[in-house]
Amino acid sequence: MVSGFIIYKAIMVVVVFLIGLGIAAYSTYAERKVAAFIQDRIGPNNAGPYGLLQPIADGVKMFMKEEIIPDVSNKFLFILGPSLAMLTACMTGAVIPWSSPIVINGVSYPLQITDVNIGILYIFGVVSIGVYGIMIGGWASNNKYSLLGALRASAQMISYEIAMGLSIIALVMTTGTLSLGEIAAQQAGWHWNVLYQPLGFLIFITCAFAECNRTPFDLPECETELVGGYHTEYSSMKLGFYLFAEYVNMFISSAIIATLYFGGYNMPLVGRFVTDPNILSILGVVFMFAKVFFFIFFFMWIRWTIPRFRYDQLMHLGWRIFIPLSILNILLTGLGILVFNK
Amino acid sequence: MLTNRSKVVVDKKMTFSERIYLPAIIGGLFITIKHFFKKKATIDYPKVTREMSGVYRGQHVLKVDENGAERCVACGLCAVACPAEAITMTGAERKPGEEKLYREEKYAAVYEINMLRCIYCGLCEDACPKEAIFLTDRLVEVSSNRDDMIFGKDKLKEKYFNEVDITKRLTKEVIEFKKDKFHLHNQMD
Numbered sequence: 001m002v003s004g005f006i007i008y009k010a011i012m013v014v015v016v017f018l019i020g021l022g023i024a025a026y027s028t029y030a031e032r033k034v035a036a037f038i039q040d041r042i043g044p045n046n047a048g049p050y051g052l053l054q055p056i057a058d059g060v061k062m063f064m065k066e067e068i069i070p071d072v073s074n075k076f077l078f079i080l081g082p083s084l085a086m087l088t089a090c091m092t093g094a095v096i097p098w099s100s101p102i103v104i105n106g107v108s109y110p111l112q113i114t115d116v117n118i119g120i121l122y123i124f125g126v127v128s129i130g131v132y133g134i135m136i137g138g139w140a141s142n143n144k145y146s147l148l149g150a151l152r153a154s155a156q157m158i159s160y161e162i163a164m165g166l167s168i169i170a171l172v173m174t175t176g177t178l179s180l181g182e183i184a185a186q187q188a189g190w191h192w193n194v195l196y197q198p199l200g201f202l203i204f205i206t207c208a209f210a211e212c213n214r215t216p217f218d219l220p221e222c223e224t225e226l227v228g229g230y231h232t233e234y235s236s237m238k239l240g241f242y243l244f245a246e247y248v249n250m251f252i253s254s255a256i257i258a259t260l261y262f263g264g265y266n267m268p269l270v271g272r273f274v275t276d277p278n279i280l281s282i283l284g285v286v287f288m289f290a291k292v293f294f295f296i297f298f299f300m301w302i303r304w305t306i307p308r309f310r311y312d313q314l315m316h317l318g319w320r321i322f323i324p325l326s327i328l329n330i331l332l333t334g335l336g337i338l339v340f341n342k
Numbered sequence: 343m344l345t346n347r348s349k350v351v352v353d354k355k356m357t358f359s360e361r362i363y364l365p366a367i368i369g370g371l372f373i374t375i376k377h378f379f380k381k382k383a384t385i386d387y388p389k390v391t392r393e394m395s396g397v398y399r400g401q402h403v404l405k406v407d408e409n410g411a412e413r414c415v416a417c418g419l420c421a422v423a424c425p426a427e428a429i430t431m432t433g434a435e436r437k438p439g440e441e442k443l444y445r446e447e448k449y450a451a452v453y454e455i456n457m458l459r460c461i462y463c464g465l466c467e468d469a470c471p472k473e474a475i476f477l478t479d480r481l482v483e484v485s486s487n488r489d490d491m492i493f494g495k496d497k498l499k500e501k502y503f504n505e506v507d508i509t510k511r512l513t514k515e516v517i518e519f520k521k522d523k524f525h526l527h528n529q530m531d
């Protein structure tokens with residue numbers, strides 16, 4: 001029994017890890033295709049049919065490139081930076097519920113690596129460690145552009161984390177739990193949290209953009225001002241790790257947005273037609289990934305629509321608008337609970 | 343005014359809906375998604391080539407006559423006409439026994455066009471009294487090396503029995519223009 005449990009967990013970990021990496025790899029392809037389509041081009045189409053082998057070609061290229069570590073950099077920290085970025089990016093996947101449990105021979109196997117009862121806090125903790133990857137990398141490069149990029153990244157991530165956390169508090173007030181598994185399960189049918197927390201959702205998704213350093217908040221790596229931002233000095237697969245971590249983060253953010261606000265693996269009306277819980281669970285995976293893919297697409301869609309903010313506008317938006325707004329959201333939620341539940 | 347979509351910029355205070363950005367962002371998202379489904383402008387070049395104009399002026403060809411002898415007599419008129427000074431040549435005298443190779447007593451031993459200098463104006467073609475040089479609708483192959491872009495006779499001269507079609511260049515106006523040239527072989531039949 002115990003060994004079966006360990007094997008099942010190991011399989012879950014490996015599968016989630018591989019799927020995460022696979023999706024991140026193909027996000028790079030999707031990003032280029034989406035960018036191309038939005039700009040009336042056709043994008044990569046030479047590596048394999050429709051250019052589908054492009055991520056592999058890119059990966060090989062990254063590995064083959066010459067690796068340069070600047071003389072004046074701190075070597076240990078220089079290598080630690082991208083490793084940390086990648087590590088934290090991969091860690092967050094552990095608490096996301098991919099679907100309702102599958103029951104085989106009377107044993108229920110939840111499709112979630114681990115349902116810690118403080119899932120949201122865990123994600124926040126890991127994400128805030130992610131800042132260190134960028135900060136250390138930028139600092140260790142010993143280059144002014146890297147340093148500026150790293151400073152921007154850390155300032156931005158720290159300020160937007162506050163608003164993000166506050167928007168989550170309102171969500172936690174309505175759900176009454178911090179466990180992602182339970183939050184997802186509560187949203188069966190039409191009870192998607194986005195309907196109860198529209199303002200919270202807006203704040204959360206905007207902060208998610210900022211946390212992932214995606215346009216319109218991609219100031220840490222804006223080419224026009226900072227060459228490449230915090231990864232200016234990086235080359236070869238270390239650069240690849242930074243870029244890759246960004247895509248893994250995007251995938252995880254999409255999964256979290258889908259879980260917290262868009263019902264996770266739930267889809268209204270499906271329960272009426274399908275009753276077998278196992279089939280329902282497999283369908284749940286499909287719905288979950290459909291939602292995740294939509295949000296990944298949304299991330300890209302936004303990127304190719306909106307120009308970058310100016311840095312002071314970014315800080316203004318974070319501190320003077322989102323934080324008061326999210327506090328207001330908490331108050332409104334409290335009021336709502338008071339009026340409707342009692 | 344170049345377009346009918348230009349907007350006059352005024353420095354007025356933004357309204358509330360403008361200040362919360364959201365309507366503008368949603369509008370922008372609609373614009374981009376419209377482009378997402380639009381027909382793409384890209385032509386997948388090496389696999390698909392764009393249709394060229396009938397009188398496209400591309401890589402030159404040095405013609406041979408109906409017996410396979412070079413028409414060029416190294417008169418240098420094309421080089422004189424060339425505004426870009428792209429043509430250089432060295433003349434040589436035909437030896438007995440070479441009648442099959444060269445049409446007249448003088449020929450170009452070296453004939454080079456610098457494809458990087460050339461502006462594809464077609465003046466060399468107009469200047470030539472011997473119908474020896476024409477521009478064709480072939481694209482010039484690119485190279486990463488400047489020396490490779492100086493095309494000699496090996497690249498310019500057409501192969502006998504594998505002649506380059508230049509009928510497109512012989513438009514009505516051209517034939518009209520050339521009819522006064524009294525050399526027999528210039529008269530089009």
Ligand code: SF4
Binds near residue numbers: 420460
């Ligand atoms: S096309 Fe014009 S520029 Fe080119 S070689 Fe002929 S005359 Fe010179």
Ligand code: SF4
Binds near residue numbers: 417450469470474475
């Ligand atoms: S190509 Fe024509 S104009 Fe030029 S040298 Fe030869 S015969 Fe003369």
